[in-house]
Amino acid sequence: MNTVTDVLEAARLRIAEDTEPNRFLEALEQGRVPEERLTWLAGELYHLVSSDRRSFALLAARFPEAPAGDLFLAMARGEDQALELLGGFATALGRTPKDLRAHEPRPLAQAYPAYLARAALFGTASxxxxxxxxxxAESTLTYVRVADALVARYGIEEGALEHFRFFADTPQALLDQATATLADGLAGGDDPVAAVRCAAAVHALEAAFWNCLARGLGTA
Known part of the structure; x- marks a missing residue:
């Protein structure tokens, strides 16, 4: 398991074994998420994206040479842009950037960015x-469905959903940089088993983010 193809396939198989329905997304598409819970979403995303921006900046500092340095700088800049775009969603909910900063994050919702910060500090570029x-692929589909549901079920205008559309459209150039970074890291001795473990953990903790938001919503 030393090639990009092999490692990526191993990660995808591991993730497929641990994939469950997104209960928050299902509730959102059924119109069962109250407005207060949408403000939770905005606040939790504010803390998540703010943390990820710092994590990618740290990775860029740890691995400054191309291709890794270029990848992580681009990702940090992307999080910065996404954070700015989140303001449009907050405004549509009658909230301000100050309200987002004041939001008290739920620990389990923030387990993913906490893990990413750990990976940024101790992990490899791979x-x-x-x-x-x-x-x-799964993340893209999730953000597409969130944005579509917010339009269809909650009447939120498309212009307020640029944050979600941004994350639903990962540039191919960024994916190419990630592929080159993975290939470079594996060639340099990065542990492929550890990389697969990280990918699976990120998947599980991203799912935990959405599940945390779904608590108490019940079923259809």
């Missing part, structure tokens, strides 16, 4: 590159 590549 770990985070593989996590991106292995999870991008």
């Amino acid at each position: 770990d985070t590159a593989l996590a991106l590549l292995a999870n991008v």
